[in-house]
C-alpha cells in the first residue's frame with residue numbers, strides 16, 4: 001500500500017505492507033492501516049459516514065475504487081499494489 | 094566567429110506568461126537576441142493579438158534589474174525596509190542549503206512547508222503543487238491574484254457552471270449586464286480573444302450595460318454606465334429578481350423544472366424532504382398528487398409553487414421559497430442601498446428579462462437548443478466584499494431563473510465540457526451529477542472542486558480551508574492563521590516557504606500584518622526581481638521568465654476562448670536563459686532528487702497529469718523536464734504530437750462541438766436555486782468553530798441570498814466619508830509587471846493608471862484640484878497613503894478608485910519604486926476575520942477612507 005500527498009504527517013512514510021485474507025474489502029485494508037497508524041489516518045481518508053473523502057483517490061492496481069466497500073480482488077484480477085492519494089488544493093486562485 | 098549565428102533570423106512560437114490568458118506568441122529572434130514579439134494569428138485563443146504586457150515582454154527578458162545569480166541574505170533581521178544584505182552564492186550551495194531544510198522539515202512534519210505562487214507563474218505553480226503534494230504538505234497560497242480574485246465567484250463557477258469561471262457567449266449574447274468585471278477589456282480570462290469577440294458582439298448589436306462604481310476601461314465600452322455604491326451589487330441583483338418574479342412574471346419554467354432544484358421539496362427545517370428508501374430529494378407531481386424522488390422515471394409534472402403535505406410534514410418547492418423570499422427586495426428597497434434609482438433597476442430588470450426570450454430556440458449544428466441571449470458577468474469587483482457569497486448567489490440566480498446558463502447566448506462555464514482531441518479523446522471532462530442530482534464540475538485546476546464539499550474537519554491546514562471547504566482558492570485567512578496557529582488550533586507552524594514569484598506583502602492586505610506572518614519563515618524565492626516580498630527571503634534563486642522556459646501547461650483551461658476552437662499551445666524558451674537563470678520546474682526536479690522523494694513525485698505527476706501506460710513516469714529513474722513535457726503532450730494528443738511537434742508547430746487546434754460549448758441541455762445535472770447543502774454545511778462549520786472556540790461568524794451559510802452592508806456605520810465616522818476601491822488595469826498584472834519600462838511609459842500617459850480617481854464635485858468640496866497630491870487615510874488600518882488626484886465625472890461621488898498594485902518601495906526595482914508610480918492599496922486593508930466573507934474566505938476590498946489635499950505638494 002502506498003500513501004501519497006497529505007498523509008505523510010500521519011504515516012511518516014510512503015509504503016505499508018500487510019497481508020489480508022481472501023475476499024477482503026478495501027475497508028478491511030484501511031482498517032488494518034488505521035490500526036497501524038492511528039485514528040488520524042481514518043479521519044484523513046474517510047468521512048464520518050465511512051465514505052472516501054472528496055479529496056482522496058484510491059486505486060487497486062490500475063482500477064480506481066470509489067467506495068471502500070468494494071472488494072480488493074475484482075474477479076480474477078490479482079491484488080497488487082493499493083495506492084492512496086490525498087489531494088490538496090494547495091495554492092489555489 | 095559565429096558565421097551561423099550572424100545569419101540567424103527566426104520566428105519562434107511560444108506562449109505569453111504576462112497573465113493567465115496564455116496568448117500564443119511569435120517571437121522574432123535575430124542573432125540570438127529577441128527583437129520583437131507578435132501575436133500568433135493561427136491561435137484560436139488570441140487570434141493574432143497581444144496586449145501591452147505581451148508586446149513588452151521583451152523588456153522583462155532584458156530588464157537589468159532581473160536576478161541573474163543565486164543569492165543568500167546576510168542580514169538576519171527581516172523587515173519591510175530592512176536590506177537583506179544579499180551576497181552571491183553558487184547554485185550548488187543554494188540547492189544543498191534548500192534540500193537540507195526540506196529534508197529536515199519533511200522528517201519532522203511536512204505540513205510546515207508552504208508554497209506561495211501567483212498568476213504570472215501560472216504554469217509553474219501547478220507543477221510546484223505536485224512537488225508540494227509529493228512532499229506531503231497541504232499548504233499553499235496564491236496572492237496577487239488569489240486573494241484579490243474570486244474565491245466566491247469560483248465556488249459558484251463550480252456550482253452553477255461546472256467550471257472555474259465563466260464568459261458570456263460572444264457569438265449569440267444580445268444583452269450583457271456587467272457588474273464591474275473586466276471581461277472584453279483587458280483583464281480577466283482570455284483577455285485578447287474576448288476583447289475582439291465582445292467588440293464584434295457589440296458591432297452586431299449586443300447591448301452592454303456596466304454597473305460599476307467607476308467608469309473603468311471596461312465600463313467605458315458599454316452602452317450604458319450605472320454608477321453603484323461598492324459592495325451593493327447583491328442588493329441590485331435581488332431587486333432585479335424581485336421584478337422578474339413578482340412584477341413581470343418572467344422565468345423559464347422548463348429550465349427550472351429540469352435543470353435546477355427548483356421543484357425539490359423543502360421541509361419546515363429548511364432541508365430537502367427525502368424518500369425513505371434511498372434518501373433522494375423529493376419533488377411534487379401535481380398530476381399524480383404525490384411526492385416522488387426527483388429522478389423517478391414516472392414523473393408526469395413538477396410543481397414549482399404551492400405547499401404540500403408529505404408524510405405528515407409540510408413542504409414547499411424550492412422555487413416557491415425563493416419567490417417568497419424575494420418579495421421584500423423591491424427596487425424601492427434597493428435604491429437607497431445602491432444609490433441607483435428604483436426606476437433604473439426596474440428598467441434594467443425588464444430589459445434583461447425580455448431580452449432573455451424565454452421559450453425561444455435556436456438550431457445549431459442540426460440541434461434545437463434553448464436560446465437565451467443574456468448574461469450577467471461579475472468578478473473581483475462585485476465579489477470582493479464582506480457579503481461576497483450571498484451577493485454572488487443573487488447575481489447567479491439572475492441567469493438561472495431565465496434559463497440563461499450554458500445555452501446559446503447565455504453565460505457559459507469556461508470550457509466546462511471537453512470531449513477531447515478527436516484522434517485521442519483527450520483531454521476529456523464532462524460535467525457530472527451527485528446523488529442529489531446537482532451539478533459537479535469534472536475538471537478543476539486545483540482539485541478537488543469545492544462541490545461536493547469535503548467534510549468539515551477542523552484546522553488541518555494553515556488557511557482554515559480544512560474547516561471551511563467552500564473556499565476554492567486562496568484563503569484570506571492564511572496570514573492570520575500563520576501568525577498565530579495556536580489560536581486556530583493548528584498543531585504546527587510554517588517553517589519554510591517555497592515562494593514562486595508572488596509579491597504577497599503588496600498584494601494581499603496591510604503589509605505590516607502580512608510581514609509579521611512571514612518574518613520568521615525560511616523563505617526560498619524563485620524570483621525574476623528582488624521585489625518587496627524577497628526582503629523576507631533567505632535564498633533567492635534566479636528564475637527563468639516565460640520567454641526562457643518550457644512549460645507543461647501553457648494552455649491552462651482558462652486560456653481557451655469559450656467558443657470556436659480548442660487551442661493548445663507550446664511555451665518554449667525563445668532564447669537561452671540569461672546569466673544563471675534556471676526554470677523553476679527543472680530546479681524542483683533537482684530538489685526532489687536531493688530530498689529523496691522521486692517515487693512520490695512521479696506518482697503524483699502520473700496521477701494529476703494523467704500519464705498512463707507508456708507515458709507514465711517510472712520511479713526507478715529521474716526524468717528531465719523536457720521528457721516530462723513530451724510525455725504530457727503525447728498522453729494528450731498521441732505519439733505524433735510530442736514536444737518536438739509542438740516546438741515546431743506551436744499550436745494544435747480543432748473545432749469545439751455544440752455539446753461542449755452549450756452542454757447544459759445535454760446534461761441531467763441541476764443547478765441549485767436553493768442551496769440546501771450550504772445551510773447544512775454552515776451548521777457543521779458552526780459546530781466545529783464552537784468546538785475549537787473560534788469566533789467565526791457563520792451566519793452567511795444561507796440557502797437563499799440576502800444583502801448585508803460591508804461596513805458598520807461607525808466606520809464611516811471621523812470623516813471617513815468616501816469608499817476606496819481598487820481595480821485592475823490592462824497595462825499591469827498585479828504587482829509583477831511594474832518594473833517594465835514600456836509599461837511604465839504606458840501607465841504614465843494614462844490618466845488614471847498611476848493616479849487616484851475622484852469625482853470632480855467631491856474633490857471641489859475638499860479643495861482638491863486635478864493633479865494635486867492627496868492623502869488617503871483608512872478607517873480600517875489607520876494607515877495613510879499618498880497619491881495624485883485625477884478628477885473625473887466618471888466615478889461614483891462617494892468613491893475613490895486606485896488602479897492595480899503600484900507604490901513599490903523595493904530599492905532593487907528602479908523603475909517601479911519611483912515616486913508617483915501608483916498607490917499600494919493594501920496599506921488601507923486590514924488582515925482579520927472581521928474583514929472576510931467566511932464561507933468563501935474572501936477579503937473585503939472596499940475601505941472607508943478620509944481624503945484630504947496633502948499639505949506638501951512636490952514641485953512639478
Ligand code: SF4
Pocket residue numbers: 109110111112113114115116139142143144145146147148284285
Ligand atoms: S492578455 Fe495576458 S497572455 Fe495575452 S498578451 Fe496580454 S499579458 Fe500576455
